[in-house]
Amino acid sequence: MTARRSEAPGTRAGARGALSDAAVARLPLYLAALTALAADGRTTASSEELAAATGVGAAALRKDLSQLGTHGTRGVGYDVERLAAQIAEELGTSRARSVVIVGVGRLGQALADYDGFASRGFRVRALLDADPALAGHEVAGLAVRPVDELEAAVAGCTPCIGVIATPAAAAQGVCDRLVAAGVRSILTFAPVVLAVPEEVDVRRVDLSLELQVLAFHAQRRPGGLPSPAQAPAQAPAPAAAGVTA
Amino acid sequence: MTARRSEAPGTRAGARGALSDAAVARLPLYLAALTALAADGRTTASSEELAAATGVGAAALRKDLSQLGTHGTRGVGYDVERLAAQIAEELGTSRARSVVIVGVGRLGQALADYDGFASRGFRVRALLDADPALAGHEVAGLAVRPVDELEAAVAGCTPCIGVIATPAAAAQGVCDRLVAAGVRSILTFAPVVLAVPEEVDVRRVDLSLELQVLAFHAQRRPGGLPSPAQAPAQAPAPAAAGVTA
DNA sequence: TAGATTGTTAATCGATTAACAATC
DNA sequence: TAGATTGTTAATCGATTAACAATC
Missing domain, CATH: 3.40.50.720 (NAD(P)-binding Rossmann-like Domain)
Known part of the structure; x- marks a missing residue:
């Protein structure tokens, strides 16, 4: 039950190296999706389903999971409960x-x-x-x-x-x-x-970084911001008005 | 969705393609660092300084900035005020x-x-x-x-x-x-x-994702979590004392 | 000039995607 | 068996790093 990460040097070594940072950051997404599926009574889920639910590519997802050392079943998919438990274990989330x-x-x-x-x-x-x-x-x-x-x-x-x-x-x-x-x-x-x-x-x-990134994208979106139809050229808004509808 | 840059059509076009998402996410960091430098009265900063202040590599930083179409001065560095204004402009942060x-x-x-x-x-x-x-x-x-x-x-x-x-x-x-x-x-x-x-x-x-990622790392850190006791083994400080300087 | 530092290219590294053989 | 879907490899794509010539 402990971290079997430093596993016995017999198990097909090389299979799972450390998960990349990007992969680790996806684990919570998978876990959340699995939790939601479990709540819906689902018992298995395919990589395609999980991919759709998390916004991750199916191939990347399968790769992440296989590096985790999981065992899905070919032709069937992953066991929802089991995979959720495994990811929770991996994240240390199962312990308080x-x-x-x-x-x-x-x-x-x-x-x-x-x-x-x-x-x-x-x-x-x-x-x-x-x-x-x-x-x-x-x-x-x-x-x-x-x-x-x-x-x-x-x-x-x-x-x-x-x-x-x-x-x-x-x-x-x-x-x-x-x-x-x-x-x-x-x-x-x-x-x-x-x-x-x-x-x-x-x-x-x-x-604020997230907001700034959004602002950046908005600014170069075709109809987004650049065309200030009614907006005054430079000074954007008086910021005074109550705005109330 | 070509990131059509609106800038004055005269500035050496072609130099900068779209900034990568990763690069865009670094812009706010540069801006914050520049703002801090300006507050300190600094007027120029080298890529090395900015890199140190933001945790980004100097080469990556220079590349980001050059793709922005900025103009640092060889042998001198970047003009703090000017670069800050340019990034703010790019982020759309200069407008409310x-x-x-x-x-x-x-x-x-x-x-x-x-x-x-x-x-x-x-x-x-x-x-x-x-x-x-x-x-x-x-x-x-x-x-x-x-x-x-x-x-x-x-x-x-x-x-x-x-x-x-x-x-x-x-x-x-x-x-x-x-x-x-x-x-x-x-x-x-x-x-x-x-x-x-x-x-x-x-x-x-x-x-909670961020916290989960931290928990993941903690779990596989040598003295991090796995050892249940108070683990004095590696731990540098007793953690009990007042520590007050 | 001599020293410093940029802008940029080429090399490296890593991550994502596509494809498919294995296999349930 | 036939259909489905994994695990994994090879190919692609992108991002970071190193290096250096340009040049202030």
Whole structure:
């Protein structure tokens, strides 16, 4: 039941190397699709179905799964329950994982009671904020603690994933403390590049980046933005009006 | 869908083809780094500096910028202000862009007053929610409107980027309405694959996906998760002490 | 000029797609 | 068996890196 990744050197070696980063990022998509299928009472699914449900190519999907060491059945497809369990195992999602959130502004609060975390085995163990006014406040069933208690909070949550939802200026300091406290996995929402030791895994979600990419595409779409029919040449909008319908 | 660039037809054409998706996603990083440098009073920056600040390779960065049609100066580097302006222009960030947010739960609220949006030229024009109890409530200076008014709200916000922050079950319906109302760019936080016509650009941010990817890496990290005990083996710091400098 | 650094090409690396033999 | 669908290989495509000539 443990990670059989470092498997016995007898099993057809070479079959599965490490999954590529791109492949790993697709695993949660497969898992979500399988969960939905299972909820519908489906017991098997073909690579084509899963591909359609996830937006991934069928060939890529089959390759990912085979590298996982799964066993679909030729002529039939994959066993929904079994594959879901296998992916969950692979992702470490079958075990509960602990999370500490630093920064309890609106975003931190939103994350604290985000359904998608709990339903995938993530348990928020502590909420920390530098603002003393917030301390004691209850969010998502947890009392917000002063950031001084970061180390203590992390100690009570191994292995711990740290989530940084502070303003950009505070992020590196918080990151340093998390790392010093032993946290090796960090998800940050602060729009800064965090410096960390090599063994620490940082993933960054930049909300405004996504919007900027959309804006880029919109701008060069044929009828998208460039033709400002009624829009004033440069200055786009007064931004004053109430807009109300 | 040739990425027809509108620029003044005189600038050495042919030099830049369409930027790859990967390159486009790096533009906001460059812009942020340049903004930070400008704030520090720096007037020029080399590709090496920008690479270090963004975590991108210097060669890749130079290639991206040259495809943008920029002009750095050999032996000197890039003009910080000028390059920032050029990238902002390219991203459409220099013009204010309008945004409508559907779903005003915690996440929607967090997005509504996220600094990173406003500071990059995104203006939230309307907040919509299906819950009548929320209607009229003020969030980030805007009154929440009933979702019935979606079409009207979109009409008052061209060109409009739609942000979906509803529960998964509601997402496709909202998406359909946005598309019908003319929205071509959608950012969704709902963990479902949205079906849209080809001309609509959808980007999806899946918060739990990021956490799952972190969990995957943690699980196969040498001292990461597999060892159940407190694993002092590799762990560098005791994690107990106050750590205060 | 001498030193620095870009813009660009060629080489490498990796990921996706297509195809099909294996096999349920 | 006949039909379906996997697992895997080979081909394609794209992105990153290295290197260096151009040139400020």
